[in-house]
Amino acid sequence: MSESTTPQTTFAPAPGYRTDSVAVEVKQAEDGTQARLAGRVVLWRKLGGLVFGHILDRSGRVQISLRRDDLGTEQFNDWSRSVKVGDFVGVSGRKYITNKGEPTLAVTDLTVLNQARRQLPDKWAGITHAEVRYRRRYLDLISDSVSRDRFRTRSRAISAIRRYLDGLDFMEVETPILQEAASGAAARPFITHHNTLDQELYLRIAPETFLKRVVGGGLERVYEMGKLFRNEGSDPSHLQEFTSLEWYAGYWDYRDNMRVVRDLILHVMEETLGTTVVTYQGTELDFGADWPEIDYREAVHARTGIDLTEVRDLPALRDRVKIAYPDSDIAEAPSYAAMVDLLYKRTVRPGLIQPCFLLHHPVELAPLARRSDDDPTRLDMFQVVVHSWEIAKAYSELVDPVDQRERLMEQMAMRDAGDDETMMLEEDFLEAMEYGMPPMSGLGLGIDRLIALLTDAPNLRDVVLFPAMRRDLG
Template sequence: MDTQMSELNELMKARRNKLEALYAKGINPFGQRYDRTHSCTEIVEKFDELEGKKVSIAGRVMAKRIHGKAGFAHIQDMSGQVQIYARVDDLGEGYELFESLDIGDIIGIKGEVFRTRKGEITVACKELVMLCKSLRPLPEKWHGLRDVELRYRQRYIDLIVNPEVKEVFVLRSKIITAIREFLNSKGFLEVETPTMHPIPGGANARPFITHHNALDMDLYLRIALELHLKRLLVGGFEKVYEIGRIFRNEGISTKHNPEFTMLELYQAYADYEVMMELVEEMIAYIAEKVLGTLKISYQGEEIDLTPPWERISMLGAIEKYTGIDFSAVNSEKDLKEIAEKFDIEIKKPFSKGKLINEVFEKEVEPRLIQPTFVLDYPIEISPLAKRKEDNPELTYRFEGFIGTFELANAFSELNDPIDQRKRFEEQARMREAGDEGAHAMDEDFLKALEYGMPPAGGLGIGIDRLVMVLTDCPSIRDVILFPTMRLRE
């Protein structure tokens, strides 16, 4: 390590010396505005019309080789790379600048497009401008680097040297654009709601806490978008959505980042059946629009996104994969035996609904490869969803799964303020018993419901997980530009 640091320091010292040399020659090492006529990729793609013509391009030097009084380099911009050719006869004193270039420097080039004898499309430099002197060398062995944590910490280098990483984030942007296009075409209105809440609500999760000095009050970074959007249904909006950042003070894994992006939408006079149809149609639209196909590969599994997706009840899925019929299990003794069978820790407050969910997550989720809607969740874990009329222990709620990931969560929304208050009270008892993620009492939301909220369907989709599946990335940190990382000691 000491040897590596010593070598790095020597390389940086050499670059600082080159920086001073540029200043001594009256050259600004950090440049000004530079007007380009084409991107690097356009030079290659439009060679037939650009051959012999003058162009202006700019980018980062990624490779360089000198052959006496002439040399070649590859420069890279957002679109890709192109080769440039420099020689003393064309650049005069400017050739010294070309010779002094380091990998990583950003330059501007004016020149003519031609093809070399080996067939490579190239720009012959007639003018060379330094736009930014790189003072720190790029890692030589970055490509294929196994230290993925270092790539996450220094994403800017990852993006420079690994074009496939950049493509993931280009696709992420296109996916979010396609979501907006789809929802706008369906008459949904995009809105913005507060990020800081006086009461954390809309999900079972631990919040981050901050303090507002002027108001001398604690506030919570939002753990969901739900309750403010439902207030808008009370106010008369009928189709609303928000794409926003969510913050949950919980663990980090390949599926979880404390800060993530969520789509939530609400449609008055709809239910969870409408939401299922919307999810199928929207994800199919996104895949077709962005990828050009409904058949994708995720971590070696071929997945068909074509609607309709499979539908199965939560209890039916558990019985299918474990043989246990929870509808016939009621005694605490039997429930504890099931917990022991699947090595599930019994945490207080204990309930049948929670155990059902834990068995499902452990035994069923890993088997849900193809797009699947799992329906009718226990009421204990669904405090904001309507009860099923034929079974009040269950709710009109579904989750959508692809590639073992839960991507979507939706309800027929509870609009009965009396039932909602009872649910909140039960959640409050669970909090007092030690469940930090249980829902808090929200009197203002209850007051809004008392004015009347129309029956509605509500939906949440994790944008990061959707991007993971559509770009075949194994970790959520692969699709978040700057994921949360532990500070280095």
């Protein structure tokens, strides 16, 4: 560069900085374009009378340069010494291409907006310890473009979900997070105390019973996306605090939801990734192919030799499990429903890799689901399973208050017998059902699991900005 310039500088934090460009726009601009942008310095390399740096902003990173021949010795020395990696700067200059073909902004004006007091992670090594990445996510985002892209994908996917449901005339609503009963799913709740009301409340394990109340009130298609809380163990596919989508539609049944959830997932993939085929941990997953329908009890029978249509009580099932799996803890499950669920999860689910529908669960497994007219011992229900992860569950909803009360009473009996993952009885919910509810079907979809599959994240913590961690004792 040979153009003569009169540089200006500010060496104090500024209250604000107006920009007219972001990094990606500078890189795409024509040579000679004047630009003004701001961001964090993530590289700062001095080569005699030349400095090359990289600025990171919300769109990505772009190279900048300072030349002593253009700025003069005093100005060049001041700027090159005052800036370090981690600082925030605002710069103005002219875009050009280096001899190596790198789009670069030749700086003519530089403002130090704020200085970093701690050293950033090494730009090449990044953060290699998983716990540090999760606990100090801001450092992970600074140093790892893959992590930044995952959260951009998450945001785009959530927006695509909302647009899709809005297009089907659904309305987004909000229901309580603090609830008087832990209901809507089989899970152990978190308990808290409400000082003003002087009563124990539960962090919601599901919004189901409240969303059904809304449908009963005449808002026939509703959805909610938000946090759920289940006080259970965590592993790469389970978090105690997670994001879920639930929707309910009057006059739909579970077959309607089978069609809609598949279409929704394919829509989200096309919108965010431009493809319906992804590779997850080395395995190609083709969401665009047909999703086979797998009968729950038939799959368990084929894998274990235990026929759940005949083995219908806890003592009989325990005896069969002890014979088939003498070294397993499956037989220690506290209830028939818990043992059936554990048996399926240990034997069938690991083999379900490509997207599929798992259908017609035993009636004991979902007390809020409608019995099948063809066989009242099974449910009009399905789950979407991918790579052995259950990412969605749906059923035709039970709207008969008499049957509902009986099944919730069975849940309470199992709770009294030691199964603390059963549902509680909600009198207000049963009262709402007695006023009448339309036939309906609801669906729950795990947002974190879906995003993990779409972004090849091995652990749900990789797609949650600030996952709960054990207290840092260091």
